[in-house]
Amino acid sequence: MHGLLAAGVQVEDSQQSGDDPVGDLHARTVRHLERDGLVSRTAFPEVPPRVEYELTATGRTLIGPAVKLAEWAVDHNPGIERNQAAYDSRQP
Structure with a gap:
């Protein structure tokens, strides 16, 4: 994953219609990361539309x-799973 993020990730860019909550969440998250200066976005005038995301220098400090x-x-x-099982066993 580190290599992908450092080198850039290409994805198809589609209009968010609201029919795909996961896609909408992904799009919002990437926009926030771009706004924060953690990733850069390059759009290519292709059909279908394609964009490439890459970590910025600031983003790379998070690796x-x-x-x-x-x-x-x-x-x-393992401890977290034990805690979850203990918690779940106490629930009605």
């Missing part, structure tokens, strides 16, 4: 902390 968070999640997953 290390994101990897650390992922490692923490993997290390702590």
